[in-house]
Amino acid sequence: MAKKLCLFLLVCLTLSFSCRYQEKWHTATLLYFDTVCEIRIFCSGAAFKSALKEVHRIFTKIDTHFSPGSDDYSSAIVFNLFQRALQVYHDSDGYFDITVGPLSRAWGFLTNSRHMPTPREIKSILKLIGMEKIREEEETLILLPGMELDWGSIAKGFGIDLASQSLMEMEISRGFINAGGDLYCWGENPDNRPWQIAINHPRKTGYLGVLSISDLGAATTGDYQRYFIQGGVRYSHVLNPHTGYPPQGKQSVTVCGPETLLCDALSTALFVSTQPEKILEKYPDYGAIIADSNGKLSFIGKAYPFK
Amino acid sequence: MDRRDFFKTMLVAPLFTPLLLASKTTKNELELYLIADQPELFISSLLKELEKYTADYGRNFTFLNSHPQEGELERILSQKEWRYVQKPIQADLTLSFSHLRQKALPSFTLVREGRIWDIRSRKLYSLWKKMNESHNPSSCLTIASFKNRQIGSFAGESVSIYKEGRKIKTISLEENLSRSFRTKGGTITAMIKDGKAWVSDSSCSHKICLYSPPVSLAGERIICAPNHFLLEVQGSHSIDTIIG
Numbered sequence: 001m002a003k004k005l006c007l008f009l010l011v012c013l014t015l016s017f018s019c020r021y022q023e024k025w026h027t028a029t030l031l032y033f034d035t036v037c038e039i040r041i042f043c044s045g046a047a048f049k050s051a052l053k054e055v056h057r058i059f060t061k062i063d064t065h066f067s068p069g070s071d072d073y074s075s076a077i078v079f080n081l082f083q084r085a086l087q088v089y090h091d092s093d094g095y096f097d098i099t100v101g102p103l104s105r106a107w108g109f110l111t112n113s114r115h116m117p118t119p120r121e122i123k124s125i126l127k128l129i130g131m132e133k134i135r136e137e138e139e140t141l142i143l144l145p146g147m148e149l150d151w152g153s154i155a156k157g158f159g160i161d162l163a164s165q166s167l168m169e170m171e172i173s174r175g176f177i178n179a180g181g182d183l184y185c186w187g188e189n190p191d192n193r194p195w196q197i198a199i200n201h202p203r204k205t206g207y208l209g210v211l212s213i214s215d216l217g218a219a220t221t222g223d224y225q226r227y228f229i230q231g232g233v234r235y236s237h238v239l240n241p242h243t244g245y246p247p248q249g250k251q252s253v254t255v256c257g258p259e260t261l262l263c264d265a266l267s268t269a270l271f272v273s274t275q276p277e278k279i280l281e282k283y284p285d286y287g288a289i290i291a292d293s294n295g296k297l298s299f300i301g302k303a304y305p306f307k
Numbered sequence: 308m309d310r311r312d313f314f315k316t317m318l319v320a321p322l323f324t325p326l327l328l329a330s331k332t333t334k335n336e337l338e339l340y341l342i343a344d345q346p347e348l349f350i351s352s353l354l355k356e357l358e359k360y361t362a363d364y365g366r367n368f369t370f371l372n373s374h375p376q377e378g379e380l381e382r383i384l385s386q387k388e389w390r391y392v393q394k395p396i397q398a399d400l401t402l403s404f405s406h407l408r409q410k411a412l413p414s415f416t417l418v419r420e421g422r423i424w425d426i427r428s429r430k431l432y433s434l435w436k437k438m439n440e441s442h443n444p445s446s447c448l449t450i451a452s453f454k455n456r457q458i459g460s461f462a463g464e465s466v467s468i469y470k471e472g473r474k475i476k477t478i479s480l481e482e483n484l485s486r487s488f489r490t491k492g493g494t495i496t497a498m499i500k501d502g503k504a505w506v507s508d509s510s511c512s513h514k515i516c517l518y519s520p521p522v523s524l525a526g527e528r529i530i531c532a533p534n535h536f537l538l539e540v541q542g543s544h545s546i547d548t549i550i551g
Contacts, residue, residue, distance in 0.1 A: 040547070198546040307542075
């Protein structure tokens, strides 16, 4: 009888172990960065639990350090991301610029009171714009009075890179993290193919097309999520740091490449710049899908499978 | 010719039934059916009258099959700011042509989401009258179809051929070739070119497959019932996630 009980217990134990350790697809929807984050990974139930914990840890950290209004200029993580942003700032001739904070504020995009500032206001604010105005002293950033950093076009990508890297180190070999339109995907999808990533159409319901990618990041910048219309003109939340006004001429830019951080930053730079090809010359591993103001698509830089 | 006659005439065109069925499943689709041997005479003024209803669509067009006057059609449409594109996936307007079994007076009708659509327009009315009065009976049916290509229409990747319900072959849409298949009812030949697939020859009696316009989008199919033959475009239907 004791023997039988032992055997029974053993079977139960093995069963529960195999459940806990059997790999399958898990999906979670979380809220970070004021947006919906979708995570799908292939792993065991136990690994899924720790993966979510890890993603939570990283995204919370990003949220604390890089939310609008954050004035942390000396943490290692802030200093680190500043250096990355500075590089893109130089490579894009200043079209990507995290010092646009005061501009976004003047246009009311940070406070949800969207309106057009007067040309005089813009002119005076432009004096506070430009990353070269920031001094670096002993791993601390020194800003001019009135300057404000807007990490919105790079922090999400950074967070996704950190989180996906961490999950891969936990030996999760397949999955994606999609945080409100910025994404990294690795391994194969549930159909054992590259991940099929649809890009939203900037004006209609439906998609511009589908990227078929793996071990790559992607990010979109568009004029259709936060904007207001005045006198028949659409003013988006993405602002040209050189002029102080939202750029016209493009509906959306999607960038695909190895690092989500760079996809995120470059999609903003290309959206604002009038010569996006020139910027991508410095990033040969990155490609962009651009929808112009008529919705016509063009492809620049490295070509990734897109239908 | 009045509307009832128009539909009687259309129904004898082998193309009509499958297309009307197809248009029922998709939304926002607008189709112009035009009976005229010389569609190039009317197409641009008809499209102009429809302009305010088609503002949401792009201006790319393509031909799904050939017409003797397609060069002229392309020239006329290009003058009206339409752009010719090769692949149907890039097109907002596709033109296909088929033969009516019996000639009919030139005329047209509009179908939207599978239903007849009345536009109160004096110009369209006078055009209809003029076509009916002053042109010879025609046997060419032109179907100009506006497609909301962003919704659910994705380019196919390959063509699967089914015989007797069993898949016998898969051919990439990137290829340019023609293949003949021996079937119960005889033989059937499929062509693949420029990302489109169609039946170029068939021993069947109805020839519906032969008149079916080329297919290129995932899920589109051409059926030849007498031959127990099915050609279906396969594509990446499934989307894992959406960005942007």
